[in-house]
Amino acid sequence: MGAGALLSPGGADGCLTVLTYHRVLPRKDILQPPDQIDAACFEGHMNAVRNWFNVLPLPEALDMLHQSKLPRRALTITFDDGYEDNHSVALPILRKHGLPATLFICTGFLGNGLMFNDIVTEAIRRTQSPSLDLSWLGLGTRPVGNMQEKQGLVRELIQHIKYSRKDLREQTCDQLWHQCAGQNVRPSLMMLPEQVKELARDGMTIGGHTHTHPILSKITLDEARQDILTNRMALSDITGKTPQLFAYPNGRPLTDYLREHRDLVKEAGYSAAFCTARGVATRETDMFQLPRFAPWQASPTRLSVQLLKNARIGRHSVTA
Numbered sequence: 425m426g427a428g429a430l431l432s433p434g435g436a437d438g439c440l441t442v443l444t445y446h447r448v449l450p451r452k453d454i455l456q457p458p459d460q461i462d463a464a465c466f467e468g469h470m471n472a473v474r475n476w477f478n479v480l481p482l483p484e485a486l487d488m489l490h491q492s493k494l495p496r497r498a499l500t501i502t503f504d505d506g507y508e509d510n511h512s513v514a515l516p517i518l519r520k521h522g523l524p525a526t527l528f529i530c531t532g533f534l535g536n537g538l539m540f541n542d543i544v545t546e547a548i549r550r551t552q553s554p555s556l557d558l559s560w561l562g563l564g565t566r567p568v569g570n571m572q573e574k575q576g577l578v579r580e581l582i583q584h585i586k587y588s589r590k591d592l593r594e595q596t597c598d599q600l601w602h603q604c605a606g607q608n609v610r611p612s613l614m615m616l617p618e619q620v621k622e623l624a625r626d627g628m629t630i631g632g633h634t635h636t637h638p639i640l641s642k643i644t645l646d647e648a649r650q651d652i653l654t655n656r657m658a659l660s661d662i663t664g665k666t667p668q669l670f671a672y673p674n675g676r677p678l679t680d681y682l683r684e685h686r687d688l689v690k691e692a693g694y695s696a697a698f699c700t701a702r703g704v705a706t707r708e709t710d711m712f713q714l715p716r717f718a719p720w721q722a723s724p725t726r727l728s729v730q731l732l733k734n735a736r737i738g739r740h741s742v743t744a
């Protein structure tokens with residue numbers, strides 16, 4: 425990828441591409457969002473980035489960025505939330521290719537917890553009715569007789585309740601689960617604390633991502649501080665190491681987090697933080713608002729186009 429070297433030089437002009445993933449599904453799942461990739465796609469990505477880029481552990485990459493010593497085509501791999509498939513599906517692929525990664529973990533869901541989007545997805549997956557009466561949510565009656573209809577409703581419901589208050593969101597999830605899945609036990613999708621520990625032991629970097637994944641801009645500053653600190657302490661307990669890197673839940677600057685949350689993360693003792701604004705990090709980028717990019721294209725050619733576009737649009741500081 426010759427153009428990649430031009431768009432991603434090293435040294436004082438060095439820029440760092442930070443990939444971000446959530447789940448790596450064992451196989452395709454139509455109910456998941458389109459950027460939720462499966463094992464085959466992830467394997468293709470890792471193969472491609474190993475050939476095209478210098479893949480670095482994130483702490484090392486940030487040190488090099490600071491010291492103007494970043495190699496050309498520098499890239500690093502991150503995961504958010506703490507899904508079990510990161511351990512069972514992604515880790516073997518990373519190991520096979522000898523690639524390091526950083527995992528930003530939400531400690532409040534480890535074990536049997538489920539994030540709200542997964543409760544919605546798994547509830548709708550389980551309903552056997554041809555339609556659902558969602559008038560209690562102001563959505564009328566919706567058809568759910570086939571997977572396409574279920575897919576549409578999952579996406580709509582997630583958007584519908586994403587920004588509602590945490591207690592209301594939990595109530596909605598409980599009611600929806602009861603309506604769709606009755607007495608069925610919720611599946612376990614998140615890692616166990618021991619698996620996080622194993623990843624850390626295996627040389628992966630573990631970072632903070634809050635305890636309960638709140639949209640920081642929607643809760644009080646005290647609640648945000650508490651959630652950030654609880655997560656940091658829990659991760660220190662699990663891995664025996666205090667995490668130094670943080671990723672904002674949802675991560676959109678000025679929408680999901682504000683300037684004061686950036687300052688909170690710094691005060692908590694973190695040395696760098698990541699948002700979800702696209703682009704690449706340079707020496708000028710705010711170390712507490714480093715951009716990341718979520719690739720989803722399966723073909724290597726399309727992936728390279730995506731990465732080149734990301735490098736071209738984003739060589740600027742994120743300001744909030």
Ligand SMILES: [Zn+2]
Nearest residue numbers: 504505673674
């Ligand atoms: Zn997240």
